Amino acid sequence: MGAEVSSCLQRYSKQEPLLLVRTRTRTRTRAELSCAVRLSWTFSYFLLLLLLLLKTMEFLLPPKPKPKPDIHALLVAGIPRNPDLTNTNTLRYMSTLMPFTMTSLMNLWDFKRDPGMKKAGSRRSNNGGLWVDKHKPKSLEELIVHKKKVEEIKLWLKERLKPSKEEEVRTLALVVRGPAGVGKSATIQIISSHLGARLCEWNTPTPTLWQEHIHNSTSGKEYTSKLDEFEIFVETIRKYPSLSFSCTGGPISPCVLLIDDVPLTNERTALGRLCNSLHVLARSTVMPTVIIITDYSKAESADDKSHYFDVLQSSLESAGACKVTFNPLTINSIKKTLTRICKEEQCHVTSEQIDKIAKASGGDVRHAITTLQFLSLRLGHTISSSLIDPTTSCSNEDSEVNLLDDGFCLPFGRDETISLFHALGKFLHNKRDASVTTFENNVFTLRERFTRLPLMMAAPEMVLDQAHGQARVVTDFLHENVLEFISNDAIDDAWSVASYLSDADNLLGIALPWSMTRKYEAESIVQSVAASVAVRGVLFGNSHPAVSRWHSIRKPQLWLIEHSALRNKVGTLLLVRRLTLENLMANVCVMATEYKPTYKWIERNVKECLDGEKTEENECRMEELDEMEWRSCGKSDEIEDW
Template identity: 30%
Template structure:
């Protein structure tokens, strides 16, 4: 299905022609419309290419189709092709993915290559932020291992004229579109059962096959259950490995969690490998390579951005290599000089092609203002930077500060001597920004901080001040009437208070972070109080005396109680374990990429949410997370530190 018939390709390339191609013919037109056109062109190309799209994105330019495409029509001008496509990685070494990850995926593919030996399903789930090289890894590896990739793409049912070419038999036979999920099921079934026809020119293709799904029919987002049913059926009869690629998102509605909940993963034996954002060093390497290649090829028309611009692009893209390459291409266009005026105050970033002299001076200027302008730095196409909760908490709790006196000198006179104990080095992070990027409400962020801050303190005196600030923060946001105006100050007071009160910066190394217990505790408190009130209503007591006097003594008395519910309740609530123990509350470790609990407003919702949150976030590390005591552990942590510096 993903393979296109030849006729279709011709049609497509024809359609492609009358789209005005992109970047270079801007001269004379206003820059803005040019930009828009460029995007349009790419967009429409994407749309029209239909099933080819995702392969073109970052995966290898699917060899057969693209070559025929070039054969038939007049060849695309070289500049028209996005660099992302031109520089798709062709071998493992070119992939901007951590070696261990590639190895992990490769091992999985090797292990599941032999279709005869397969028992049960072979399903792999790749997760990670967008642009971290998931699809590219699969494409490269499948080429190297000799898999043929069959990919599912959602049939677009908007325009029947375009889709008449779609090789969708069900459609042609019945005359009306069947539902996407039915088509998907059909696709899986047939991709699984039948081999591709041996074409004449197709020599040497092996019979190894791999089904790739990046695009999910919409319906599965509404009813993940139907996907699970299809998968269950697939797993029973599967003869070739199936790979799902799902992009992570930072907000809580992570689709991988939604589409593939833990219990389904276990039930169907889905192995899960999660990718990290591309590390800045790796990305730099790739960007430098592409920039030099392009500069060499174009013979002066494309100017190579200098090191600092690349660094900026690198940090602006926050680990998304696709967007980094796109913005690299954009920023090194020769026509950028024309647009200087339009870009206005952003010129010191984008006007890199003005000539070495000006650009270097502006760059130097920029460097001086670097700290202040950090926010504006994200160049064209830069992503909104965002942080996983784990990282955000780390930034606050680890309390990174500048380490030399030198920088502090220029910030005005120091504190008077009687306040000298309040002197701190300049912060390396902006707490408000961290909270904002964590995509959580301030109150929840505070709860997470509160759960974890004690591990990072060594002096009781510091803890006093920190806890005082947390108490203040709660006080600020407690009343709903002024929550809208004071809401921002709560997390600000808490984070800054924590940072400031941690006077002795001990480097604690890696500490596991935990999820707050409070939600669970307060929920239990409410539930138990309600239960007590309803179960023991006939004692006619006020709640306080019921809970603190009657129930504990009832536990000690031998009075026969009315019913079993009362007895169990008394045993549960009336008695406390008197040993010096840690209590029954288990600490739930917050894993690397876990989203926080969702926003909660009213009490009732809080109850439900807490419930759902508990169910949804089964603890434990995913299989691909670094285990302690392996070599990978160290490397992962280094990567962590690099990211701290990059922001």
């Protein structure tokens, strides 16, 4: 049964897109295939009619150059992972199911595609598929992953694949974690084939669409979530370990289980279940199991998704799994790969462009290769020149710097994100290009006190965009930290910075919720203007930056202050209500400024009478110390000077 389920799972994932293409019904399992056959019979008669109609129309219309129907390419595009299997499967299923409508269907399919797709398909078949697949590393030497990591995984796998004679307790699970496109799966595949082990994958089943779900539920088929299926899978492996993968016949080669797509869960209980089943898997597996976790959006701060993966990882590690973390690939290794591919494909991409692609890819080799293919597809000299031509009005050198710095100007750039702290560091350190001494580029001649050296970064707004900086947060952070970056004597600078921050705060005040009727767009404009004012104000105002040294960027104290002020406010009101029995509404302002100090005096005096030696001075200090201590625990989040 275990074998059946797992093989079904495997076939299942391969079949699905196929069935969708073929019959246009949403059949999913063998049980429904008979129904599908019936449907497809009626459908195919209809198609024959249609075909006749088309043939007659072809006589009337001028003949078009009809591209060769290319079901291989299309199917390969549908299922990028094991293409050989699917091709044969496709044909077999096609021929068994619908022997004579196949060609007509292919015609129809071809006919229905828009011309662009057709072209892409045929092109790809000519060139032999996606370069990402085509130039997949085939040997250990071709891998551009860091040697040490490869070696580590290799060693691990080798050790685990050796038949263990004595009953020692070893962990058979490995967590490979890293950002997208750094070659996690490729490394595992190559290493396992290098070691002569078969790789068994658990591929995620294709997700069920909502309409599909509706359709299924009316036809009486029950919906199983990805998580359920994963749990069943884990259960199967646990119960029937020897059956699962070794009964397929032939010589028994060692097996490595690869779990590439861990199901994504959204809520707490589901996450708990997932953690649990991963835990079970890591504990009970008898063959080496590699679990790949892809990090998304690590740069985006305050995202709970990265935390999500941390939870998964910790649950796996608690089960004794080993851990290997992949870092983004270096630019040089990506460049090397790109050059190699260029040579093999004989396309003419200049080394300069390769350089740019590599830089813009952010350590994602898959992205870089796809970009290269895209570029070589449409590569006329027009594009290549437009790449280099600056679209902005700044001089050539400037644009060069910009291009390299952020990758925004590239039409193929992967939008890189940076963390908020990185952006804040850029703003606060205020690095400027001291080599430029003349300002001949400026349209206006400025007075000397208004001129500043050019910034050594992209436009501040772009940096803000990249960091996903919200205006309020950015302004608060800048306000908290900017004073330490201003030279101690430059009080004029401090004032101009403070005045710009005050401007920004005023702008933010406009977007308060009592303008609820206002459109959201207007508010967001105000927000971005405010952020821009704050950032540029800090950059402009700080004309005498402090000597660059290690600074920690603090979280705004203001947030804590506001919070505790609110608490104190409530506290004051309660206190006053308890103490005065007067039928008056308490006015916070009056209470805080007049009543409370008096109470303090009176209470303090009473206390002093009780224990005479404590002086007020002392007490005052104590209170302050307490306050300070309490506040200092809010400090965190430090970054280094770079």
